[in-house]
Amino acid sequence: EAGVVQSPRYKIIEKKQPVAFWCNPISGHNTLYWYRQNLGQGPELLIRYENEEAVDDSQLPKDRFSAERLKGVDSTLKIQPAELGDSAVYLCASSLRAGSSYNEQFFGPGTRLTVL
Template sequence: EAGVAQSPRYKIIEKRQSVAFWCNPISGHATLYWYQQILGQGPKLLIQFQNNGVVDDSQLPKDRFSAERLKGVDSTLKIQPAKLEDSAVYLCASSLVAGAAYNEQFFGPGTRLTVL
């Protein structure tokens, strides 16, 4: 079974530029998560989708970050304009469905963003 796919693996941009990351979850997984992991810290949830609807985006800096999952499958996360403090690894994860019954979250390899 193919895992969670993310691209690109690495991205270097200048501050104030725009950048987009792509995630393709495991086939059949209804729930998709984007986490931000700053160097030396644990991942922090940015946004959670259930199919193509947003479940939780309370920690997403909406003035510069946006995310979509139009067809309920793959997702893109965009930063516009980027700041130095956005340098981090962006992890995508997916699970069958979220709810009371436990479903494991499977993580992709992440995209490492460096903002200069």
């Protein structure tokens, strides 16, 4: 079975340019997460979807970041315009529906973004 797929794997852009990341979760997983991981840090949640609904976007910088998960399957995270501080690895993860018992999160390989 395919795992979480992310593309592109690497992206280098100049500041003020737009950039988009794509994620295809594991089939049947209702919950999709986008995380940002800065160098030397752990992943930090940006947004969580339950199907097509964004149920937690409190950490998403809404002035420049946007995300969508149309039809509750794959998802796109966009930054416009990018800033130097946005350089990081952007991770997508999915799990069965979040609930009282723990459901394992499966992470994709991430997209490494470099903003020059």
